[in-house]
Amino acid sequence: MVGLLSDVDRSQSNRWLHKLQPILETALGKEMVLPERRIKSMAEFIERFPEAESVIIDGVERSIQRP
Structure with missing residues (x-):
């Protein structure tokens, strides 16, 4: 989503995320982590x-085998 909003490649936004996340967490004073999936x-x-x-459980989801 960050890549789309800032018009950069997905890999570049991922690198920025890993560099900037510790700075953001320090500024906020708490760690912003999603629960385990x-x-x-x-x-x-x-x-x-x-x-x-x-x-609510979605029982229709099926894995897709891709080449």
Whole structure:
């Protein structure tokens, strides 16, 4: 998204992200990290997101084999 907004190549925006993220986190005073993407059980999900009241699961997603 950063690459599209700033009209630069995706690889260049990735390099900038890795260089500038520590500076941003220092300025904000906290680390801005997304949760892990792989949750293996419902108990692990509840432990990480105790405030969640409902969950919607997309059961249509299928992996695509590409050359």
